[in-house]
Amino acid sequence: MTDRKTPPRVLVIYFSLSGQSRGLINLLAHGMRSAGVTVSVERLLPLQKLTFPFNGITQTLWRMITTFFRQRVPISEPSPRCFDAYDLIVLAGPTWSYNPSGPVLYLIDRYGKQLFCGQAVLPLISCRGYYRRHNRILGRKLKRCGARLEQSLIFSHPVKEPWSTIGVFLKSAGYQPQHVILLKNHYPHYGHTTEQLRQIKKEGTKIGLRLQNPAASLVSCADKKQAAV
Numbered sequence: 001m002t003d004r005k006t007p008p009r010v011l012v013i014y015f016s017l018s019g020q021s022r023g024l025i026n027l028l029a030h031g032m033r034s035a036g037v038t039v040s041v042e043r044l045l046p047l048q049k050l051t052f053p054f055n056g057i058t059q060t061l062w063r064m065i066t067t068f069f070r071q072r073v074p075i076s077e078p079s080p081r082c083f084d085a086y087d088l089i090v091l092a093g094p095t096w097s098y099n100p101s102g103p104v105l106y107l108i109d110r111y112g113k114q115l116f117c118g119q120a121v122l123p124l125i126s127c128r129g130y131y132r133r134h135n136r137i138l139g140r141k142l143k144r145c146g147a148r149l150e151q152s153l154i155f156s157h158p159v160k161e162p163w164s165t166i167g168v169f170l171k172s173a174g175y176q177p178q179h180v181i182l183l184k185n186h187y188p189h190y191g192h193t194t195e196q197l198r199q200i201k202k203e204g205t206k207i208g209l210r211l212q213n214p215a216a217s218l219v220s221c222a223d224k225k226q227a228a229v
Contacts, residue, residue, distance in 0.1 A: 007038045008211035011082060013115075014092035014124075015044040015103040018052045018171075020191045021126040024155055024200050025092045028124065031204020037087075037211055044093075044103040045076045053174040060173040064097050070137075073102030078111060087211050088120050088150070091142070095127035095134045100141075108141045117146035122207075126192070128157045128164045153203060155196055163187045 012029055016022035022043075029039045050073070054060045093104045100108075107115075123138050125131050131154050139149055157164055167177040167187035177183045178190065 007036050008087040008208070009084075010037050010039045010088045010090065010207075010211070011084075011086045012039060012041045012090040012092060013044065013078070013082065013107070014041070014090075015094070015101050016092075016126075017050055017094060017101070018191070021092050021094050021124075023192065023197065024124060024126055025090070027197055027201040028090065028092075028153075028204040028207075031201040031206075032208035032211075033204075035205050035208025035212060037208040040081055042078055042082050044078075044107060046103055047074045047076060053172050055174065057173045060169060063172070064169075067096035067099060067102065070099050070105055071102050072106040072109060075103045075106055078107070078115070082111075083114055086119060088122060088207070089116065089147075090122050090124055091138070092124035093126070095125060095131050098130050098133040100134055100138050104138075105141075108145065112141065112145035115145075116142055119147055120150055121147040122150040123152040125152060125154050126156075127154070128159075128168045129161065131156060153200070155192055155200065157191060158193055158196070159187055159189070 010029075010032055012025050014021055014025045016025075025041065029041055032039050054063055091104065093101045096102065099105070121142050123135065123142070125134060125138075127134065135152050135154070139152070142149055157168070159167060163183065163186035167183060167190065170177040170180070170183075171190050177187045180187075
């Protein structure tokens, strides 16, 4: 922990391909800053540029297969500030075929012990709904790195199955599922809702206020409900 005479310090490390995770962490950071917390944000940058959406159905299927088997995606070395001590590290990113994303897996494999050993780490997951395996794998890997794991924040796309899976697949392949006649009544929107974005900002403020009081637990019993709407 840092000296409480100074503002609490939080590092947010994230990867975002479609922009959903980026939107969440920007609002989370805004909420923490409003509570007087100093927040540094680090984006993971793949060495080979990844584009979204993918180029058609064939490439989307191939991505699903490789990500299901947890293919790592090499990234640039994190900036030196990432290896400082923080009151909290937020590790954020999307679910890829039930797993953490390739850049996040590479980060943990290559830099995990340097970054997370002895640090409080809060996973933030953006997903279409199938996050449990992702969360278990991420938690297990972080603990092996020596992290003090905090309760995950989960934000899932609020569209019921099977429409969510169909819609995300078509969106990833470059289509607009919300404009397809047979889907538009079941899949009106890709990604997170305005209410979820408001909620993540509030979560940031609550976390910031708790960090200002080192005697308080970062996550109280009342806050251990998942953040998915």
